[in-house]
Amino acid sequence: MNNAINATHLTFLLTGAFWTLVLSLMAFVGGGVVGLVIALGRTSPVRFLRILSGGYVQIVQGTPLLVILFVVYFGLPTVGYSLSPMLAAGLSLTIYVSAYLGEIWRGCLEAVPKAQWEAAECLALSKTQRMVKVILPQAVRIATPPTVGFSVQIIKNTSLASVVGFVELARAGQLINNSIFQPFSIYMIVALLYFCMCFPISVFSRRLERTGASRLKAAETAVSA
Amino acid sequence: MPVVVLKDVKKSFGSLQVLRGVSFSVDKGDVVALIGASGSGKSTALRCIDRLETIDSGTIDVCGYSVSDPNLDLRRLRLDVGIVFQSYNLFPHLTVEENITLAPRSVKRMQKAEASEIAREVLAQVGLSDKADNYPEQLSGGQQQRAAIARSLAMQPKVMLFDEVTSALDPKLTGEVLKVIETLAASGMTMIMVTHEMAFARRVADQVVYMHQGRVHEAGAASILTHPTTAELSEFISNDL
Ligand SMILES: Nc1ncnc2c1ncn2[C@@H]1O[C@H](COP(=O)(O)OP(=O)(O)OP(=O)(O)O)[C@@H](O)[C@H]1O
Ligand SMILES: [Mg+2]
Numbered sequence: 001m002n003n004a005i006n007a008t009h010l011t012f013l014l015t016g017a018f019w020t021l022v023l024s025l026m027a028f029v030g031g032g033v034v035g036l037v038i039a040l041g042r043t044s045p046v047r048f049l050r051i052l053s054g055g056y057v058q059i060v061q062g063t064p065l066l067v068i069l070f071v072v073y074f075g076l077p078t079v080g081y082s083l084s085p086m087l088a089a090g091l092s093l094t095i096y097v098s099a100y101l102g103e104i105w106r107g108c109l110e111a112v113p114k115a116q117w118e119a120a121e122c123l124a125l126s127k128t129q130r131m132v133k134v135i136l137p138q139a140v141r142i143a144t145p146p147t148v149g150f151s152v153q154i155i156k157n158t159s160l161a162s163v164v165g166f167v168e169l170a171r172a173g174q175l176i177n178n179s180i181f182q183p184f185s186i187y188m189i190v191a192l193l194y195f196c197m198c199f200p201i202s203v204f205s206r207r208l209e210r211t212g213a214s215r216l217k218a219a220e221t222a223v224s225a
Numbered sequence: 226m227p228v229v230v231l232k233d234v235k236k237s238f239g240s241l242q243v244l245r246g247v248s249f250s251v252d253k254g255d256v257v258a259l260i261g262a263s264g265s266g267k268s269t270a271l272r273c274i275d276r277l278e279t280i281d282s283g284t285i286d287v288c289g290y291s292v293s294d295p296n297l298d299l300r301r302l303r304l305d306v307g308i309v310f311q312s313y314n315l316f317p318h319l320t321v322e323e324n325i326t327l328a329p330r331s332v333k334r335m336q337k338a339e340a341s342e343i344a345r346e347v348l349a350q351v352g353l354s355d356k357a358d359n360y361p362e363q364l365s366g367g368q369q370q371r372a373a374i375a376r377s378l379a380m381q382p383k384v385m386l387f388d389e390v391t392s393a394l395d396p397k398l399t400g401e402v403l404k405v406i407e408t409l410a411a412s413g414m415t416m417i418m419v420t421h422e423m424a425f426a427r428r429v430a431d432q433v434v435y436m437h438q439g440r441v442h443e444a445g446a447a448s449i450l451t452h453p454t455t456a457e458l459s460e461f462i463s464n465d466l
Contacts, residue, residue, distance in 0.1 A: 113314075115310070115312060115314045116314060116316065118277065118314070119310075119314035119315075119316070120316075121277075121299075121303070122275060122277070122303055122306075122307075122308045122377075123303065123327070123328035123332065123376070123377075123380060124300045124301075124303035124304050124328060124332045124380065125327075125328060125331060125332060126300065126332075129331050129332070133327060133331060134316055134327075137318045138316075138317065138318050141318065
């Protein structure tokens with residue numbers, strides 16, 4: 001009887017880690033696209049759009065990701081839409097991520113001073129030009145550190161996809177553990193792999209925040225000098 | 226033929242009536258200094274001229290446009306009106322040249338080369354030829370304000386509005402900005418400037434409009450600053466000294 005962790009197990013875990021990254025990417029891209037629409041809706045001059053997107057954010061943020069996942073994976077088939085575990089997980093994470101990124105980005109759009117809108121308006125730029133050429137580029141700068149920081153949350157949250165049977169990193173660890181029962185070492189490896197994916201992003205995000213702050217400071221001293 | 230005409234303009238913010246019937250007109254090529262105590266409604270009057278605020282009653286005509294007309298195409302009005310604020314409001318993510326070429330390129334659909342040529346001209350005009358590739362944060366306050374003036378000039382407006390453009394600057398930087406405005410005045414630009422610089426107003430203005438509690442209390446040639454007829458203006462001027 002051989003209970004030791006072998007190369008096959010490690011390959012299986014690495015494959016799981018790969019699917020974790022794929023799922024994270026799906027969640028980030030899908031959540032990003034929908035999140036942008038939400039952020040624009042939340043800051044729209046049209047009241048109806050503000051209410052609609054605000055309601056969406058309230059509902060999604062008030063629901064555990066696990067429950068969203070259950071509704072999508074187990075609930076949708078009863079009304080005639082069955083999704084594969086991967087699509088169900090991707091869709092659930094998209095919904096979840098869009099509400100949070102939408103709120104983060106709304107804050108960033110609102111952080112661009114009103115005077116910038118007005119300056120652009122006085123130069124005869126159209127509403128779309130004002131948004132695309134003046135406001136968004138500034139908002140993107142403000143948004144980069146918190147967005148990169150949030151992507152760590154996304155990676156960690158993909159582990160919930162294991163409950164619908166999608167074999168990402170956490171589920172891969174469970175499966176191996178079921179056969180060789182070495183929970184401590186297996187889950188330590190799983191944790192290490194998550195850390196290897198998240199840590200570089202955390203460092204990157206912290207660096208972005210620092211350089212952002214020092215850029216501002218440099219600008220202040222340059223002006224006051 | 227006046228370029229800007231205000232007739233009995235009234236404007237309230239909530240229950241506070243800020244403009245209580247303001248009338249004055251500005252001829253082509255004239256420089257008008259709009260003066261008055263803090264809160265007398267100078268900025269509000271200026272903002273109404275560029276339709277950044279809507280008025281409650283009265284009429285404003287600017288370059289043949291009826292500004293109070295709700296169907297007015299605001300973008301066409303803003304092609305003819307340039308406005309510069311106390312806080313510069315340059316776009317921080319763009320270089321000085323990009324700040325200047327943004328509107329000519331996106332609004333007037335100008336080619337890059339043509340827009341850059343205009344940027345060179347207006348930068349020379351405000352004495353910033355060597356700063357085209359700098360970002361606003363790398364400029365002093367006075368340089369930023371001159372860049373903001375250049376950005377407005379690049380759209381070749383028919384009238385320029387200045388709202389206390391030197392109030393955030395120390396005396397030395399104020400001087401370099403005022404020099405630019407003075408040259409602009411000499412070149413025949415029609416302008417309305419809200420200012421606290423009385424000596425400058427006296428020297429450059431063709432007409433002085435003194436606002437007091439939301440009304441034009443006294444108006445006339447720059448000489449009213451030396452020989453005011455109303456007690457309020459006379460007190461306002463002596464406070465300034
Ligand atoms: N958007 C606004 N909402 C409410 N009140 C306003 C608004 N803008 C201006 N006010 C008020 O209107 C009055 C006139 O303001 P305005 O800015 O026109 O004065 P000003 O003559 O430019 O003064 P200052 O010399 O201080 O710039 C002030 O009491 C001000 O508080
Ligand atoms: Mg003012």
